[in-house]
Amino acid sequence: GGGSFMATFFGQVDDVKEGINGIKAATKRIHAITDERMLAVSNATEEQLSRELTPLVDKTNRRVKATKELLQRMSDETASAKGTVKQSEFRIRENLANTLMRKFGDVCKDYQREQQRYKSEIQKTVKRQLEIVKPDVTPDEIDTVLRNGGTSEVFRSAILKGAADPIKSAYADVADKYQDVLKLEQSVAELHQMFLDFALLTEQQGELLDQIEYQVKSAGEYIEDGNTDIQYAIQYQKEIRKRYCCLIVIILVI
Structure with a gap:
């Protein structure tokens, strides 16, 4: 009946809210990790932050996926109930589901933006470190170094010439950051696909009403x-x- 229809829905609303709040919290923590990494003065601190980042991103991506799937289910169940429940109940449910979709989309964009910010800061750090090895390093060379985990011609040629301690240190730092970059690129790619799916879902819902x-x-x-x-x-x-x-x-x- 209508009561059961709405009771189930409000339970789903609570679950979506929990998912959204979890994504918000993760986004805030990634922002803090980025700031802390920018101020880090030791490799040990950077490594600790990196170890925290990977499981945080993995957990949050699972939360994003689960919340998106729940919103999809809410949308499908609402659509299938049209004509079988009171129009007023149907419209309340449809409108609130649309509002949750919009908020979910907003927090996911913020989450993705913070991951991009972290990656951007790593790239800036790598650029500074590579300039120790090669002052005139190009953007393409930086990208090549990141994608090869430090095992690029830039470092090999410098090491063959007689690797000084700063070069060895820069090599180690870049190699450590390689996994972070890969993780974030994979995460952003996954989120991008989710956004494509989500765009189709929200498009099917029509325009949001006040x-x-x-x-x-x-x-x-x-x-x-x-x-x-x-x-x-x-x-x-x-x-x-x-x-x-x-x-x-x-x-x-x-």
């Missing part, structure tokens, strides 16, 4: 639906006020 206006209209429909039974309408209206407040709180909290 959340508050939608709820006011839906509440009015609930009252109209109850005109055939006064007592039922009074009780239903009380329930809808409660749900309406919950929806507003959910929207504000997210």
Whole structure:
């Protein structure tokens, strides 16, 4: 029935909110890791931050995927229920699902942006380190070094000429950063594919409507639906006020 339909939906809303908040927290931590790495004065600190980054990205990518799949399921279930539940309930559910999709898309973009920022800072660091070996290093050579984990001609030629300690140190640092770059490139590629899938999902939903206006209209429909039974309408209206407040709180909290 309608009650079960909405109860299941609100449980899914809580799960999506939890997923969104988890992605937000991970994004904030990646931002902090990037800042800490920029200020790091020892290889030990950099290595510690790198060890934290990989499992954090893996866990968050799984969370992104699970949340996207849940939103897809919510969308499918809502669409299949059209015509079998009250129009007001259907519209509330459809609109709130669209709002969650939009917020999910926003936090995922922030998450992807922070990964790109971390990668960009690594590239800047590698450039500075390569300039120790070759002051006139080119962007293509930097990219080649990153993709070969330090085992590039730039380093080989420098080592053959008699590797000084700074060159050896730069080589070790670049080799360590290689895995971070690969991890983030893989992560960003996965997110890109998710965004393509997500774009199709949100496109199917049509244009987003203003959340508050939608709820006011839906509440009015609930009252109209109850005109055939006064007592039922009074009780239903009380329930809808409660749900309406919950929806507003959910929207504000997210």
